Amino acid sequence: MPDVPKWRHFLRFWRADVDADIDDELRFHFEQRIEDLRARGHSAQDATRIAHEEFGDEAATRRGLREIGERVERRRERMRWWRQLLADLRYVLRGLRRTPTFTAGVVLTLAIGIGAAASMYGTMRRLLLEPPPHVAAADRVARPYFHYERAGDSARTFDQLSYPFYERVRTEARTLAGVAAYSPGNSLTVGVGADARMVHATFVSAGFWRTLGTRPALGRFIADDEAHPATGARVVVLGHAFWQRRFGGDPAVVGTTLHVKGLPYRVVGVAPRGFRGVDLTDTDVWLPLFTEADGQGRPATWHTFASSSNLKFVVRPRPDVPPARVAAELSRLQKLLVEEEDRTFPSQYRSHFRTHVSLGPLTGAAGFDGRRIPEATVAAWLVGVAGVLLAIACANVASLLLLRALRRRREIAVRLALGMSRRRLAALLFVESAALALSGGVAAAMVIAVGGAWVRRVLLPGMIAESAGVDWHTVALFAGTVVAAAVLTGLVPVLQTRRDVAAGLRDGAQHGATRRSSLYRGLLVSQSALSAVLLVGAGLFVRSLHRVTTMDLGLDPDHSFVVRIDFTGTGRPGPDVMAFHERALERLRAVPGVRSASVSVSAPLRTAQGGSFRLQPAGEVLSTSKGVPFVNYVSDGFFDASGMRIASGRGFLPADRGGAPVVVVNEALARVAWPGRSPLGECVYPTWAPDACARVVGVVRNAHTFQIREDQRLWLYVPLDPTDVGDRVLLVRAAPGARGMERTVERVLRELDPGLPYVDVHRLGDALDPQIRPWRIGAAVFTAFGALAALLAALGLYAAVAYAVAQRTREIGVRIALGAARPAVARLVVGDGLRIAAVGVGMGLVLALVGARWVADLLFDTSPREPTVIAAVAVSLLGVAAAASLVPARRATRVNPTEALRAD
Structure with a gap:
């Protein structure tokens, strides 16, 4: 064969387009090569042998040429397709450029449609389908839900129980690789003076991060002995976003001191980015479960009460244990706890609940009752x-x-x-x-x-x-x-x-x-x-x-404000704190634009506590199918400051604080306790003073307690003794049209006492926004x-x-x-x-x-x-x-x- 590149010979063969032409061309060049070799002095036999070695088997050569031809044809086809596509694209772009209004309208329309669909899907996925970030093997972690059912009463489901239940599960459960208790959604102050801010905190028990399989981004997490009730160590783990926002992402923050509720806490670590536990709430700081103390710095004792329901739980079953077996064991432990608690009460006050526990996944955006949140x-x-x-x-x-x-x-x-x-x-x-x-x-x-x-x-x-x-x-x-x-x-x-x-x-x-x-x-x-x-x-x-x-809540959610000041860690004695609230009350009432002000123990729509009362000195404690009535201790002006309306009688007067015992009841309590007659002048006997008659001087219209949708709750209001030492909140109601009341209230209080810690002022209706x-x-x-x-x-x-x-x-x-x-x-x-x-x-x-x-x-x-x-x-x-x-x-x-x- 002549010394010509083989691909050029191949192109001639490929252009022939049929096998017969390829065979003819191949035979022609084969014979030409033999003649060339003989002309150089080779014998006919040697020339034929050499030509065969150069050309190889004719069939194999023909197949190889055909395969190469097909590849080249496909490549040419692709090139033609690309050239055609580019030509079409240039033609289309020229046409679209000539009609800018049409093009802009179509692009904007598609952007709105595609963007809305993708945005909503991403939101739904993160709420319902994605497991919490940084939880290892999240499908193996579950939330316990506690079910209660009693004859003649509807079944109820909650996701909270007591610390004694956690201790029992931690020590007795054999089906679990890990269990932890935690309390999310707490608001508290960090920092001192003008740098103080309200943040979201979560209190966690021992084994919280170990159960979730989470690793810190910086430093370490809270150790088990630091979260034990006997220790209550003052250590804190920062949320990643809070660390970036407050400290600028400085890695040297580990080991420094952060004041939480006025007390010094040592920063031991930073949570990974996006970590928020297993709930749909942001957390700025993570604290040991038992650092929560009273106003004098004494350790809290609520963990000793088996009947309390203030902790959520998360469990990780052992790999070889089915969820049904885990639920059965937790149900048994819950039943034992309820029975032990019931034995501490007289038989007529026992709950007689049938209980069981079910397990729910971490995904699905479930609420406290296990159902999907709205x-x-x-x-x-x-x-x-x-x-x-x-x-x-x-x-x-x-x-x-x-x-x-x-x-x-x-x-x-x-x-x-x-x-x-x-x-x-x-x-x-x-x-x-x-x-x-x-x-x-x-x-x-x-x-x-x-x-x-x-x-x-x-x-x-x-x-x-x-x-x-x-x-x-x-x-x-x-x-x-x-x-x-x-x-x-x-x-x-x-x-x-x-x-x-x-x-x-x-x-x-x-x-x-x-x-x-x-x-x-x-x-x-x-x-x-x-x-x-x-x-x-x-x-x-x-x-x-x-x-x-626009529904009638029984109070004024738009013009009434709740003012909280956390004095924990300031070292102020209780009487000084109470005296400050009394001075603040008088000062706020004199502020232009303030219609009314009051001080109370509980804030409407936020907190409530039960009270034990009798209608007869030797009678039974007042109770209904929904439990005992709620009670609030309030100063004069409370009903006007919260927007509640007096239905009959009167509200409290300044002389009622420390005077003859009087109370105000709501309409729901009046109907239950004194059906068919007016409660004015009737007596209520508190259990701590069974012979003291507190006369009803007024009936206030029903107001919502916590929820937009709720049954009417029973409420009793008692005058607040100004010498009592305990928690207080201020209520301020602005006149219609008053602006910037939050800033005004904070400024007035700081003028009254420049050394105040963080002053939290929120509209009453903010509690209902979620x-x-x-x-x-x-x-x-x-x-x-x-x-x-x-x-x-x-x-x-x-x-x-x-x-x-x-x-x-x-x-x-x-x-x-x-x-x-x-x-x-x-x-x-x-x-x-x-x-x-x-x-x-x-x-x-x-x-x-x-x-x-x-x-x-x-x-x-x-x-x-x-x-x-x-x-x-x-x-x-x-x-x-x-x-x-x-x-x-x-x-x-x-x-x-x-x-x-x-x-x-």
């Missing part, structure tokens, strides 16, 4: 709502692309007539939709970042931790959504290209293609229908939010999505009507030339738009009514078929449709018949 349920619904918005966005984009294809109908027909295959045309249209979808995806990434931050900080504050890494599930959903949007939006105009080529050449862009496109009308109807569904949901949640925020949050989330997101959906539907309808007017220019000109009044032409155009909207709205309202029963549990005192909401949605969407049709209708009335007929 925020998580609403978040799951919002994923579906975001999906609906995404469907509306895709329908809108598909309709716009279809409209674009209809406008290019003659061009498409010419392309097909000149030989372009439908497959090639479909590829071109898909490239256009893919380019728009990718651009929308890039913009959606910004929507996800902004929307995710808004959800975390505004709608679900403190419930979703900042992710320590990339959420690949959300990324996968995002990518899949972009691809699906590209396919779905590109499929619609592709289907339109299946129309007859001759019809396209004949009709072109001059005869109402849009009117004959049932697919286009279907997209517009679907947008209106889905918009109606979202707006009905928005209306129901807005109605619920309005009712829950309960109102589900309706606020639903109202905000449904309203935002519904408004966006209505806007997209209006834009789609406007584009359709405007295009129809442009296509029917000749028809409108003929009508006007024949004497049609211009208002009649306007009604004709608006009527077309209203008919499409009416069909869509009707279908949407039917869908909303069918699905109403699924959202009934999420509403507050609102029917899911609220007629005013349905009517308002129908009127609003039809009004939007009419407004979207008015501009094209006005344009139609200005058509010049002469010019329209000449143009045709």
Whole structure:
């Protein structure tokens, strides 16, 4: 063979394209090589042998050449495909650049739809599906739930029990590899003086981090002996975000001192980023369970009470033990604890509960009763709502692309007539939709970042931790959504290209293609229908939010403020603290804008304590099926300061503090204790002074104790003795229109005593905000999505009507030339738009009514078929449709018949 590169010979063989040609070429060069070798002096036998060695087996050579040819062909095919794709992309980008309004509208629409869907999915996943961060083998860790059932009473479930139960489980359980108790959601002060701040704290028992399998980011965690009741060591572990915020991420913080509630604590470590235990609440500092002390620094003794229910638990079963066996063992230990506690009471006061324990996972956003919290349920619904918005966005984009294809109908027909295959045309249209979808995806990434931050900080504050890494599930959903949007939006105009080529050449862009496109009308109807569904949901949640925020709570949540000052660790004796509260009370009452002020032991909507009272000196302690009444010790002015209303009698007077014993009861207690008669003048006997008659001087209307939804609780109010030593809170009620009361109260108190620790001033209704949050989330997101959906539907309808007017220019000109009044032409155009909207709205309202029963549990005192909401949605969407049709209708009335007929 000549000394020519083999690939060049191969190209000649490959261009032959058939095996016969390859064989002929191969035989020719084989014979030529033999002749060349003989000319150089080789014998015929040696020349043939050498040629065979160089060429090898002819069949193998032929197969090798064929395989190489196929590879080259595939490579050339790929190159042709890429060149074709790049050419299509350049063509599409030039076209999109020539129509910036259309391009921006499509990209923004896709960004809203894709961004909303991905943001809501990420929120739902972090609430419901993701295990707590930094918990090793989280599927092997469980929460115990304690169930109580008694004959004639409803069953109850709680996730809290006592420290003695923890000790019993820790020492006696054989099915567990680890158990821990903890108390989350505590608010306390850190720092001193002006640097003092209120933070969220969690108290943990021995073995907490070991049970969770968590490792510190810095330093170490609290040791077992430091969390023992006999030790109560003053050590603290910082939350990662608190460490970054307060200390700037300084690693030298380990070993320093942090003042907690005025007492010095040694920082021993920093928790890993994003770690928040197993609850949906942020934690700034982690403390040993038994460092919580009274106001004089003495260790707390609550851990000795078996009947207390103030600790949550987390357990890690042994690898070879099934959960049912663990639950059975915990049920046995709980039963033993209840029986031992019952034996300390007389038989008539025993609980007679049937109890058992169940285990729940760490995921699922479960509340204290093991059921999903309302925020998580609403978040799951919002994923579906975001999906609906995404469907509306895709329908809108598909309709716009279809409209674009209809406008290019003659061009498409010419392309097909000149030989372009439908497959090639479909590829071109898909490239256009893919380019728009990718651009929308890039913009959606910004929507996800902004929307995710808004959800975390505004709608679900403190419930979703900042992710320590990339959420690949959300990324996968995002990518899949972009691809699906590209396919779905590109499929619609592709289907339109299946129309007859001759019809396209004949009709072109001059005869109402849009009117004959049932697919286009279907997209517009679907947008209106889905918009109606979202707006009905928005209306129901807005109605619920309005009712829950305007309901009568029996007090004033908006203008009353709770003032707390934690004197723990300041070294002030109890009488000095009480004297300060009395001075503060008088000073606050003199502040302009303050309507009333009072001091009490318990803060409404925040804390409550039970009291033991009798109606007869030798009678039984007053008790109902719901337990003993709550009691609060208050000063004069308490009912006005909290916004409670006196139903009969009077409130407390200054002389009642330290005078003859008197009490005020609420209406619920009055009905139970003195049914059918007025309680005024009746006696109540406290158990600590069984012969002392405290006369009822007033009846106050019922007020909510802790919950938005709750049964009426029994309350009794007693005058606060100014010499009693104990916890105090101040209540301040501002006059209507007063502004900045929180800052004013803090400034006044610091002027009164510059050495005060942190002064915590909060609106009374702030305690209810977490309960109102589900309706606020639903109202905000449904309203935002519904408004966006209505806007997209209006834009789609406007584009359709405007295009129809442009296509029917000749028809409108003929009508006007024949004497049609211009208002009649306007009604004709608006009527077309209203008919499409009416069909869509009707279908949407039917869908909303069918699905109403699924959202009934999420509403507050609102029917899911609220007629005013349905009517308002129908009127609003039809009004939007009419407004979207008015501009094209006005344009139609200005058509010049002469010019329209000449143009045709």
